[in-house]
Ligand SMILES: [Zn+2]
């Protein structure tokens with residue numbers, strides 16, 4: 211027998227970045243090293259981790275090959291360096307104790323839907339966590355919403371008050387366990403518990419609160435359910451009375467409710483779900499996914515009145531799963547636990563105070579929600595998942611930037627507000643803060659700013675804000691002392707956000723279409739083509755100005771915009787046009803509006819594309835008043851989907867100096883002709899969409915001819931309209947324009963904080 215000669219033992223050091231604490235990276239490396247028969251160590255570094263492995267060269271190779279392929283699902287590592295090192299006398303693989311200084315700049319993970327392994331345990335009567343509503347592991351559970359401060363460990367989270375029992379502690383210390391170093395580890399003996407409260411907040415004496423809550427839901431009650439980022443208000447989606455009751459009590463007139471279904475198959479039975487949507491729905495982020503409802507499906511009309519798109523999502527906490535398991539309902543309405551537009555409620559006592567008139571009971575628990583975080587909303591358009599609201603599940607995952615920048619705080623706009631902090635080459639957007647129109651939302655805004663700065667351990671000395679002088683966020687920025695302020699034009703921010711997430715630099719053609727954005731001339735902009743880079747922009751084209759009679763009233767009452775356009779094109783005696791929709795207008799109100807515009811009282815000029823949508827929706831008779839933002843435009847889009855017309859209403863292009871003005875006279879001439887010929891609303895809506903797509907493609911081509919630019923960025927709330935986006939993208943590609951749109955951050959105002967931040971960051975360099 212010959213002696214085995216170990217000649218090929220080597221030691222390699224691998225430096226990796228991109229690790230998020232709380233996703234199980236270190237236990238994964240530990241297991242992999244053991245499987246490959248290697249010794250060594252893994253330690254945290256400021257950038258991520260340093261792994262040292264030692265063993266037969268072949269085994270080390272195998273380890274290196276498997277490492278990037280088999281990393282836990284939520285980890286995207288980058289190997290920074292790989293080098294040989296001196297052999298060490300050691301017998302096993304170990305995980306070095308975490309040093310707080312090293313992990314201080316590590317990232318916080320978003321909240322993650324309960325994983326399959328945990329679900330299996332939860333359903334197993336022999337498991338010690340059988341039916342435990344807070345089961346979690348390294349791969350799943352709450353993170354962002356329970357973190358007070360960094361570095362991420364139990365003492366700085368809402369789990370601090372729950373001391374781990376011996377069994378949990380043993381898992382926590384066992385590198386082979388799925389719960390090794392899981393800060394949120396808990397069980398029936400040591401972790402959070404659910405309780406059922408009556409509408410008055412009094413605790414109900416029930417043995418199994420979740421079964422009882424399920425029974426109440428089944429009977430048609432409204433139950434407020436405490437989740438990850440806030441309370442939901444829930445009821446059986448197929449119980450007409452329950453849905454009606456919830457709608458009435460919440461004073462939510464027509465805005466659609468989101469629906470939670472048990473499995474992705476159920477969603478596909480109710481709605482037409484493509485593969486990308488299904489994948490989104492089942493992802494660990496578990497967003498609400500907008501899907502077209504199947505025509506044949508009978509459903510309670512009060513769930514999504516007049517809307518053919520349903521917001522559907524799957525259970526993402528153990529509590530949700532247990533509810534579906536305990537009750538006989540197919541789908542639950544799950545809407546944010548708030549009053550109209552206030553932020554979602556997170557605290558038990560606050561919930562009782564604010565929701566007691568809406569709900570019949572509360573399914574609460576004793577784990578604090580540190581930061582509220584609404585559900586995210588996704589819709590697939592132009593073959594890509596688009597985030598209409600980027601919040602739970604996605605926050606605080608950063609958007610990668612091309613370059614490192616000085617730390618900047620950007621405070622966003624007024625509606626659908628988010629804030630953004632840039633650190634190094636990463637931009638961190640906050641959760642959806644909402645409309646800054648009430649005290650609660652403004653307080654939440656401040657909390658979101660502070661929380662984000664705290665968990666990123668950075669306090670920027672530069673604040674970027676919108677130019678609108680009356681926005682809460684603008685005023686808040688201006689009240690800060692010892693900071694540099696950078697004002698950013700709204701549509702420039704939209705375009706820059708689109709550029710940043712698509713990693714573009716240099717000049718682009720930016721098409722920003724939305725409802726409202728303060729222009730540099732004091733007018734309300736919203737139908738803009740900018741030739742822009744991060745440093746600045748030129749306004750290359752925009753819709754011709756029309757009056758916005760009554761300001762905010764014109765937004766709530768689209769008929770005012772119809773009158774504004776009609777008066778502009780056909781003179782003040784609009785009633786003589788005799789259009790069907792005019793019969794519904796109060797003649798006294800009409801004359802007030804006409805006078806207002808004539809005397810230029812409370813009638814700012816606007817080039818808003820959103821308002822043009824409103825005007826067309828009202829003129830074709832679809833809707834004269836709205837109950838929620840963009841309702842008329844949403845209905846116009848849905849109507850247009852019933853037509854396959856390829857005709858387009860013409861829009862006029864007139865050059866004024868160096869700027870193209872997009873006129874709407876021809877559009878209205880054709881529209882009125884169609885109305886008189888009783889053309890269907892579907893066809894008129896389609897022709898309007900086609901016309902819009904065409905005119906902006908024409909403008910882009912003119913700019914290309916003049917300036918040699920070929921890249922087009924589409925941004926602004928109007929591009930949440932999937933039909934407009936898809937039509938425009940197809941038309942642009944046809945003309946060989948390179949077109950970019952949003953997939954990382956919302957096209958609407960939820961994305962502008964990113965644009966503001968990058969513009970301010972670049973300005974500092976300049
Ligand atoms: Zn798990």
Ligand SMILES: [Zn+2]
Nearest residue numbers: 375378397400
């Ligand atoms: Zn325990």
Ligand SMILES: [Zn+2]
Nearest residue numbers: 724727927959
């Ligand atoms: Zn906007």
